[in-house]
Amino acid sequence: MGVSLKDVAQRAGVSIKTVSNVVNNYQHVTPAMRAKVQRAIDELGYRPNLTARHLRKGRTGIIALAVPEFGNPYFAELAGEVVDAAARHDYTVLVDHTAGLREKELLVSQGFRSHVIDGLILSPIHLETEDLMARTETAPLVLLGEREYEAPYDHIAIDNVAASREAVRHLLGLGHRRIAFLGSRTGRERQPAHLRLRGWREELAAAGLEPDESLVVVTDGYGREDGAAGMAALLDRGERPDAVFAYNDLIAIGAMRTLTERGFRIPEDIAVVGFDDIEESRYTTTTLTTIAPDKEAIARLAVDSLVERLSGEATAEPRRPRPGYRLVVRESTTPRPESGHTEDH
């Protein structure tokens, strides 16, 4: 294979331990000795074998991040933040995607590359509390995302209900009354959109309006094409909302595409609000009003939680920090005086 500590020790005429001391920046090494060893290291081009170090230390310095899809810029942007946050703790990130498959989520949570990763950050879609409770893998797990779990794991998520209520309140304040929700799911109660849908219901009720369930649109997935299809379906069954609150920006962008194709003006005919503040939403022809979760904070809190668990510093009980968010108002909800000018870049 390669050059080992032993080779360097031989070359420098010292013991393995001394070389190890130099490599690991151990305190008590005389400068002369350090220089001698360093020369041997350079001459031989020695590189420490991290695999051996990992085996010995029982940890690898690698954490895994599993998200549904990189194709969703929200997760791509988040992944970038996680990589950066992990680097600050000298951790490397192994990224995987679950393709929104329950099977894959289970697999990953159950020990993705056992003993190779020290811990896991997972953003599940389909996983249930029971799945989490049945988990046997001992590596720490930190959860991300909109689902709620009664499992003993740290979970990082913004206050989705409050954020959604703020989005709906914004629309109500502009005079909209028939506000559709795009991106619900049939079936299970604990669907990802659950909390955002609840926010929609609560804020409408708080305004004295009866939430009109015929304005709730179920979509197959959470991509642009799902938003486009969902919007088309809503219009096709004769509904004419005056605003749309979408589960995420991609769905909102797909919906805007359908609206534009069918000749609706945004926001004059129908206002649109998204969720995620992906960069794309700042560049759509009608820029998109959206809820902007603090992705940097989410990534940082997730990595910090995981690192604390790994170092055994954390308390036993699961933690549920609430990173911030803000409503970013853009053209898709701004009645324009004349021509459109962007207000947020």
Place this chain on the structure above:
Amino acid sequence: MGVSLKDVAQRAGVSIKTVSNVVNNYQHVTPAMRAKVQRAIDELGYRPNLTARHLRKGRTGIIALAVPEFGNPYFAELAGEVVDAAARHDYTVLVDHTAGLREKELLVSQGFRSHVIDGLILSPIHLETEDLMARTETAPLVLLGEREYEAPYDHIAIDNVAASREAVRHLLGLGHRRIAFLGSRTGRERQPAHLRLRGWREELAAAGLEPDESLVVVTDGYGREDGAAGMAALLDRGERPDAVFAYNDLIAIGAMRTLTERGFRIPEDIAVVGFDDIEESRYTTTTLTTIAPDKEAIARLAVDSLVERLSGEATAEPRRPRPGYRLVVRESTTPRPESGHTEDH
């Protein structure tokens, strides 16, 4: 730590080797023995320690992928394809981003997590041939992207000159003559945009037109904001192109944003062509005509090349396969009869 082979052997009353044979599906094990060992494995919840296996075998089954930015959907989409392609060879992918920093590119190429990754797929921006030649790390490296290198490494890239010529030819065929190029770089000859710019020059020259260098716009980076700023700068210095060919889709989308803000109609006043075919380009209000590189093929060829090098099957000389691409014509270059309808989803 956890349960080791030894524990299982003890429990089953057999030797370590026998357990190892069962774990590794070795041929010559009697069914009875296999069942007995398997029971012990299940009872103890044994999970093989991959780190130890890696140390012993000298390889880890992990490859790294380093791209400039996940924020660019092209790289995010590509990363997803690489993860899938690697999985088909039972490799796991460790993803990193270089943030477009030469320093980081050097670091990564010089041995990202030495001995932890078996090989590396790198999409460089700033790296020079000299940097590559000075590389001491022995792990195989496969290059991606638009730069050309005279270094002995496999390099996967579509024919950028031909693809760019096709894009420009498309614009010429529509009657455009003053075609701007957005996304060049000052300084070095081997900039990423070099080949696409060459395609622009060659095709204009082939059509008997003198490439107008005042229509070549230098941008700071390759994001939406750079496209927006570049387009603004071009217009501000009084140029009125009738078409824009952008280095990539993000720049094109930024340019379209500026054009829309300033009241230009696309494609009537100015047609726009991008490069990459990110999903977003199918959903912009004026959908974007673009060159669509075969990302699946790029990822597959990169992983296959790397895996072949890792297994020692590959020939010595570097290989430069040419994955395919196609021109996807959308609204941004389609003079519409009346209202706009999408032609490609």
Place this chain on the structure above:
DNA sequence: GTGAAAGCGCTAACAT
């Protein structure tokens, strides 16, 4: 078909 033992490269006790 199964067992015993060596060793991958490193770190951590312990010794000097």
Place this chain on the structure above:
DNA sequence: ATGTTAGCGCTTTCAC
């Protein structure tokens, strides 16, 4: 301040 040694968990000869 530096050297010696055991052992992390696994695979791999080589016996039997």
